[in-house]
Amino acid sequence: MKTTQSHEWFDRANAAIAGGVNSPARSFRAVGGDPPLVMDRGEGAYLFDVDGNRYIDYLAAFGPLVLGHSHPRVTRAGEAALARGPLLGTPHPDEIQLAEELVRAIKGLEQVRLTTTGTEAVMSVIRLARAFTGRNRVIKFEGAYHGHSDAMLVRAGSGASTVGTADSLGVPGGVTQDIISLPYNDLSRLEQTLDEMGDEVACVLTEPIVGNMGIVNPEPGYLEAMARLTHQAGALLVFDEVITAFRFHYGSAGDLLDVIPDLYALGKIIGGGLPAGAYGGRRDIMAYVAPLGGMFQAGTLAGNPLSSSTGLATLAVLREENPYPRMDRLANDLATAVLSLAKRHGIPVTLNRAGSGFTLFFGAEPVKDYTSAQMADKARFAEFHRYMLEEGVYLAPSRFEAWFVSAAHDVAMIEKTVEAADRAFQRMRA
Numbered sequence: 001m002k003t004t005q006s007h008e009w010f011d012r013a014n015a016a017i018a019g020g021v022n023s024p025a026r027s028f029r030a031v032g033g034d035p036p037l038v039m040d041r042g043e044g045a046y047l048f049d050v051d052g053n054r055y056i057d058y059l060a061a062f063g064p065l066v067l068g069h070s071h072p073r074v075t076r077a078g079e080a081a082l083a084r085g086p087l088l089g090t091p092h093p094d095e096i097q098l099a100e101e102l103v104r105a106i107k108g109l110e111q112v113r114l115t116t117t118g119t120e121a122v123m124s125v126i127r128l129a130r131a132f133t134g135r136n137r138v139i140k141f142e143g144a145y146h147g148h149s150d151a152m153l154v155r156a157g158s159g160a161s162t163v164g165t166a167d168s169l170g171v172p173g174g175v176t177q178d179i180i181s182l183p184y185n186d187l188s189r190l191e192q193t194l195d196e197m198g199d200e201v202a203c204v205l206t207e208p209i210v211g212n213m214g215i216v217n218p219e220p221g222y223l224e225a226m227a228r229l230t231h232q233a234g235a236l237l238v239f240d241e242v243i244t245a246f247r248f249h250y251g252s253a254g255d256l257l258d259v260i261p262d263l264y265a266l267g268k269i270i271g272g273g274l275p276a277g278a279y280g281g282r283r284d285i286m287a288y289v290a291p292l293g294g295m296f297q298a299g300t301l302a303g304n305p306l307s308s309s310t311g312l313a314t315l316a317v318l319r320e321e322n323p324y325p326r327m328d329r330l331a332n333d334l335a336t337a338v339l340s341l342a343k344r345h346g347i348p349v350t351l352n353r354a355g356s357g358f359t360l361f362f363g364a365e366p367v368k369d370y371t372s373a374q375m376a377d378k379a380r381f382a383e384f385h386r387y388m389l390e391e392g393v394y395l396a397p398s399r400f401e402a403w404f405v406s407a408a409h410d411v412a413m414i415e416k417t418v419e420a421a422d423r424a425f426q427r428m429r430a
């Protein structure tokens, strides 16, 4: 595989961009530290690098590309919006229609506010929960990524609840001291914490299906009990559905699992590949948002015509074509085949799947929380990642991410990926 041009570009990237990447997740440091490949373009389920190599893409740009790259309807919508002016600084029909569609599609989303990123959506929804309840504490879960706002960068602790230890330099203790991080899928710890300090808790924030320690599903009854305990404490339940909304069906994961939160944070798919986020939920809570109420939140680029139009076009295709059953089937076929190959090659793995997303953990133990996810073998994943890349399969460069099957994948691509995995496992045994 020729990678000369990729390496030349990445040398330039390293000189001009801190670490060569504009988001650390794009670097290959977690998979051995080779320079990441520099991509030229995406088409359907394929990525093409600057040397002309082609890859079957399971990254989906970390989730947004549920229709694959450059879907013609999304591209046309974006081009038309660009021609009308990508930014107006006023209300406009595309953002209004996107908001209406989100409210129609997502149960419990009575009103919405569009933002530019998922980070902003989460940051704002926490401010709103605090404004509404008049309380400061926030319960989140270890290993869960909710964007890079100061308060959300709390270390995933082990053992006792971790209160206020930042994972990043530059985050003042004052910002994180009210953030409590608990193990996911551990109901008794949640119950105990709410017993002790429930009347100080503004919200319990979680992904209903976790995408950020690899895919981790909630255990049966866990979310229902979380909702009950949260409400008993007078706190709000907030679902971060930046990854999960419109990933598994046309709507939220909360709706799919029949647990409806008070508030949502959204992002990724709703922008169709352009920058977008949103938060919203109960109308009585949204009444606190300025200019209606005293919770201030704003954004020059929020709800811009370009992102709104590509988001709307993506949702229209999803609604009209319902690709979800097919995506689920392909993901299931791929996951099942990869699992059985690993077994045949004597490589211990665990696989967690939710619909069209799954994570292959290199380890024999079930993964139900961050502690168990961390047990997955980093070196083995790095090896697998490199071999798959050489086979023309692009996986996210971290053992804590998902493989996403999109509407653009087909049976032939899945078969090619299975053959690639067979050879990769074979090389790992050698």
Ligand SMILES: Cc1ncc(COP(=O)(O)O)c(C=O)c1O
Binding pocket: 062, 117, 118, 119, 120, 122, 145, 146, 147, 148, 207, 211, 212, 240, 241, 242, 243, 267, 268, 277
């Ligand atoms: C669950 C979740 N919340 C929030 C975010 C932050 O979104 P963004 O990267 O658009 O700021 C992410 C990003 O990966 C995410 O996965």
